[in-house]
Amino acid sequence: MRNTPLQVRGVTLIELLLVLAIMAISLGFAVPGANQLYQSNSKSKLVNTYFGAFALTRSHAANTKKVAAICPLGKDNACIDDWNRPVSIFPDADRNGKPDNGEIWRVISKGSDRFQVHSRTAGSGSFHFSPDGIIHGAPGSLVICPEDTSTGHMTYIAVSRGGRARQVRDVNGDGKIRLSWGGKVTCP
8 A cells, every 4th residue: 555645735716715705795794883883982982071071070160169161262262162172171250261260170082083063052162060060051062963963873962950961862863863842953
């Protein structure tokens, strides 16, 4: 009996193409799901950032016994209505929309370019909390708008007169949020 060495065999072109086709089909299913997951996580992080910022502003007002403000600041260090910029938390006893004595307690970055944030604060672009933790002046809200409103990631954050934030989401991806009292919110 003769001992012949085993033939070492490589991968044929057909086998290679078959594996690549299977991988391409698998990625075709995985990539949209991964993108949706990434967008969902980005939105959750953004919403939680604003919830934390409102809670921190309220806490600073109560702890320092001063009116505290939260808003984006412009070049002149005054509140502007552009919530796609970093947001500052500061004492504002005279409610002029400027940090008292230039003191800023915290600056918070939006952190995601996949969403636009619009305020509903009657043009002031700011929220003020009194030392007892309630909203000083009129309450307001933020609308978080995704690049594509059909994803269902549109979110409305309302700050109540009592100083507490709550969120309402676009549950069906139609780009409209229906509020409990019958109002509708859309992205601009």
